[in-house]
Amino acid sequence: MATLSDVARRAGVSPATASRVINGSSKPVTDELRERVLAAVAELQYVPNAHAQLLARSHRSAVGVIVHDVSDPYFAEITRGLQRVATDQGRLLMICNSYRDPDRELEYVELLRGHQVAALILAGSGYHDDAFTRQLNEKLAAYEATGGRVAVIGRHEHSGDAVMPDNRAGGYLAGRELCELGHRAIGVVAGPRILTTTTDRLAGLRQALAEQGLDLPERRIRYAEFDRDGGAEATARLLDADPELTAIAALNDSMAIGALATLRARSLAVPQRVSVVGFDDMPIARDVTPALTTVRLPLVDMGVRAMSLVLGVEAPAPRVEVLPAELVRRDTAGPAPQAARGTAGVAPSPRRGADGS
Amino acid sequence: MATLSDVARRAGVSPATASRVINGSSKPVTDELRERVLAAVAELQYVPNAHAQLLARSHRSAVGVIVHDVSDPYFAEITRGLQRVATDQGRLLMICNSYRDPDRELEYVELLRGHQVAALILAGSGYHDDAFTRQLNEKLAAYEATGGRVAVIGRHEHSGDAVMPDNRAGGYLAGRELCELGHRAIGVVAGPRILTTTTDRLAGLRQALAEQGLDLPERRIRYAEFDRDGGAEATARLLDADPELTAIAALNDSMAIGALATLRARSLAVPQRVSVVGFDDMPIARDVTPALTTVRLPLVDMGVRAMSLVLGVEAPAPRVEVLPAELVRRDTAGPAPQAARGTAGVAPSPRRGADGS
DNA sequence: TCCCTGCGGGAAAGGGCTTTCTCTGCGGTA
DNA sequence: TACCGCAGAGAAAGCCCTTTCCCGCAGGGA
Numbered sequence: 001m002a003t004l005s006d007v008a009r010r011a012g013v014s015p016a017t018a019s020r021v022i023n024g025s026s027k028p029v030t031d032e033l034r035e036r037v038l039a040a041v042a043e044l045q046y047v048p049n050a051h052a053q054l055l056a057r058s059h060r061s062a063v064g065v066i067v068h069d070v071s072d073p074y075f076a077e078i079t080r081g082l083q084r085v086a087t088d089q090g091r092l093l094m095i096c097n098s099y100r101d102p103d104r105e106l107e108y109v110e111l112l113r114g115h116q117v118a119a120l121i122l123a124g125s126g127y128h129d130d131a132f133t134r135q136l137n138e139k140l141a142a143y144e145a146t147g148g149r150v151a152v153i154g155r156h157e158h159s160g161d162a163v164m165p166d167n168r169a170g171g172y173l174a175g176r177e178l179c180e181l182g183h184r185a186i187g188v189v190a191g192p193r194i195l196t197t198t199t200d201r202l203a204g205l206r207q208a209l210a211e212q213g214l215d216l217p218e219r220r221i222r223y224a225e226f227d228r229d230g231g232a233e234a235t236a237r238l239l240d241a242d243p244e245l246t247a248i249a250a251l252n253d254s255m256a257i258g259a260l261a262t263l264r265a266r267s268l269a270v271p272q273r274v275s276v277v278g279f280d281d282m283p284i285a286r287d288v289t290p291a292l293t294t295v296r297l298p299l300v301d302m303g304v305r306a307m308s309l310v311l312g313v314e315a316p317a318p319r320v321e322v323l324p325a326e327l328v329r330r331d332t333a334g335p336a337p338q339a340a341r342g343t344a345g346v347a348p349s350p351r352r353g354a355d356g357s
Numbered sequence: 358m359a360t361l362s363d364v365a366r367r368a369g370v371s372p373a374t375a376s377r378v379i380n381g382s383s384k385p386v387t388d389e390l391r392e393r394v395l396a397a398v399a400e401l402q403y404v405p406n407a408h409a410q411l412l413a414r415s416h417r418s419a420v421g422v423i424v425h426d427v428s429d430p431y432f433a434e435i436t437r438g439l440q441r442v443a444t445d446q447g448r449l450l451m452i453c454n455s456y457r458d459p460d461r462e463l464e465y466v467e468l469l470r471g472h473q474v475a476a477l478i479l480a481g482s483g484y485h486d487d488a489f490t491r492q493l494n495e496k497l498a499a500y501e502a503t504g505g506r507v508a509v510i511g512r513h514e515h516s517g518d519a520v521m522p523d524n525r526a527g528g529y530l531a532g533r534e535l536c537e538l539g540h541r542a543i544g545v546v547a548g549p550r551i552l553t554t555t556t557d558r559l560a561g562l563r564q565a566l567a568e569q570g571l572d573l574p575e576r577r578i579r580y581a582e583f584d585r586d587g588g589a590e591a592t593a594r595l596l597d598a599d600p601e602l603t604a605i606a607a608l609n610d611s612m613a614i615g616a617l618a619t620l621r622a623r624s625l626a627v628p629q630r631v632s633v634v635g636f637d638d639m640p641i642a643r644d645v646t647p648a649l650t651t652v653r654l655p656l657v658d659m660g661v662r663a664m665s666l667v668l669g670v671e672a673p674a675p676r677v678e679v680l681p682a683e684l685v686r687r688d689t690a691g692p693a694p695q696a697a698r699g700t701a702g703v704a705p706s707p708r709r710g711a712d713g714s
Numbered sequence: 715t716c717c718c719t720g721c722g723g724g725a726a727a728g729g730g731c732t733t734t735c736t737c738t739g740c741g742g743t744a
Numbered sequence: 745t746a747c748c749g750c751a752g753a754g755a756a757a758g759c760c761c762t763t764t765c766c767c768g769c770a771g772g773g774a
Binding site: 001002045047048049050051052053054055070071073076077079080083092094095097110111113114115116138139142146228257260261264283284286287288289290 | 358402404405406407408409410411412427428430433434436437440449451452454467468470471472473495496499503585614617618621640641643644645646647
């Protein structure tokens with residue numbers, strides 16, 4: 001690899017001058033020398049060693065991001081928002097997938113700290129695991145003590161800046177919708193128990209049911225991986241235990257899609273026989289058939305805000321931005337079948353026509 | 358930030374010794390000193406400066422990856438394969454999204470070179486753009502000249518190691534399937550014209566039709582963005598121009614999903630009235646309704662192989678691994694409607710039942 | 715004419731780490 | 745007893761940049 005001194009030597013100038021030309025320093029350099037340096041750079045295909053630059057420069061610029069999995073649409077959307085702001089500010093993003101492994105998360109905090117990132121963003125559910133939470137907070141505190149900025153998206157455990165989707169309110173919306181459609185036998189397809197996102201959404205759901213005098217026994221809940229196959233499997237178990245279920249609330253859209261697959265495999269019509277609601281409103285939700293009724297979270301916006309928080313002015317008090325959830329009615333949730341209903345209602349038909357686009 | 362000399366001072370040893378303990382050097386250190394160093398590390402929450410390490414160490418370890426967009430399922434799958442091998446070998450991956458912008462791609466090659474990556478992998482279609490191709494090849498050659506390894510996935514333009522999905526054969530399979538089902542009026546929903554992937558797949562398709570004495574006029578092809586909305590829009594234009602179409606070949610699954618949305622909006626039954634085939638077999642393909650008939654590419658495997666190529670022994674001659682495409686029959690492709698058929702055939706019904714899972 | 719100023723350029727000091735080289739002191743052999 | 749070898753630790757030389765500091769020179773004011 002050509003180095004700066006190679007360039008300088010070839011151009012017949014000092015490394016200092018070469019550096020100034022290459023970085024567009026404010027210090028003036030005569031056109032003559034500038035040309036020579038630029039020519040040498042081109043001839044040698046010189047690219048500055050980023051590590052040497054970062055070592056020599058004092059200010060840190062890159063931002064580290066830890067998500068569960070960027071290829072999961074939930075995080076893909078959030079990341080899109082993070083990217084947007086970062087790119088606008090000329091920041092490089094280092095994105096790490098923890099694959100929902102707390103240890104890996106801890107390791108990545110170290111790794112990113114070692115890479116001298118200016119800020120750290122943790123996106124994705126926290127864990128009900130005190131030992132882990134304590135360790136993480138220690139590491140984050142150590143990082144912040146050295147001037148690093150931290151923001152979290154959707155997790156309570158950190159005491160600093162945070163962007164919080166209103167998971168509980170979202171759960172409530174999903175629950176209320178199903179209740180209003182007359183459903184009484186509602187099963188829940190939930191993500192891993194250890195995730196706070198799961199319990200938050202579940203709490204909202206439970207509250208909505210409680211307002212209708214319904215309770216949500218554990219046998220009506222199945223915990224599984226937060227993905228398509230987890231949803232399919234949990235739905236199957238739910239249906240096996242309780243064939244009379246008329247509605248399924250899935251705690252994210254991937255699981256909802258898995259639920260739809262299971263229902264289709266069992267020839268249970270959606271929404272005529274069983275209604276389904278999802279959560280997140282990922283892009284694919286409108287393209288499955290029937291189109292998925294779900295709870296929308298402003299994912300891109302969450303990313304935008306978190307990045308703004310972390311790149312903006314430092315606030316004395318930690319800022320917590322709660323972003324609202326919103327029900328999106330499509331075609332998978334309809335009135336409960338007559339036989340199973342507690343109240344009179346309209347004929348069981350989809351709420352909306354096909355999704356024109 | 359605590360530095361190595363802080364640790365050394367605190368432990369009462371030299372930086373050299375501290376470094377040896379921290380990195381588990383082969384040089385022996387007495388237990389006494391080792392303990393002291395470790396204690397100091399813990400107390401100071403010391404994390405080595407990655408840039409300083411990379412600068413001091415001679416060997417490069419990270420691998421750079423340039424894809425169009427990791428959140429696109431096509432690349433998400435490839436990346437999964439790349440990750441798997443990289444993680445096994447303890448390599449860090451730096452993933453960059455070019456968002457199909459050639460200039461950005463060029464910039465990222467520089468950036469990654471600057472970050473001293475040991476190897477570079479470019480995934481995703483090449484461009485029909487000679488100026489760009491030449492520039493890219495120059496940059497890659499310069500990088501290889503300094504000992505960097507390069508592999509590409511799915512692009513012809515590079516002369517070194519490559520993993521190539523057989524796009525042309527895949528296009529052929531899709532075309533043949535539609536022909537065998539009796540379709541004669543086939544529209545193509547294509548990606549951007551400038552991408553070699555588009556033209557390769559199209560060439561295979563055209564060949565299959567040609568074998569049936571059918572040609573594929575330009576008016577039966579619509580080029581659009583390689584995503585869901587592009588597919589929806591292209592399908593609409595195709596149908597407007599030629600309402601008698603009985604089949605749509607989409608050049609990737611995202612576009613196929615867009616096509617299905619348009620067909621649904623226009624109440625054209627799939628596959629009874631119009632058949633659809635996709636390309637790639639991304640995970641969601643089996644979950645749309647009807648489940649998508651498509652051409653499968655071994656995406657994860659493509660990633661695995663590319664990374665193995667680049668981390669394995671250097672070969673004198675460039676290696677090109679061509680991975681076969683395979684037709685996956687699901688429910689969106691059925692026999693052409695009687696009125697439109699050239700040959701007798703079975704009743705128009707799906708090829709398969711619901712996707713049990 | 716002399717001094718001061720300011721400009722353009724180079725020398726050199728880091729930045730934090732790894733690693734080679736060197737040094738000390740010990741045990742073992744002749 | 746004299747010498748050799750080696751284990752274990754430290755000194756110091758880089759790795760490749762950026763940036764401060766300093767120097768020489770030319771031009772302008774006194």
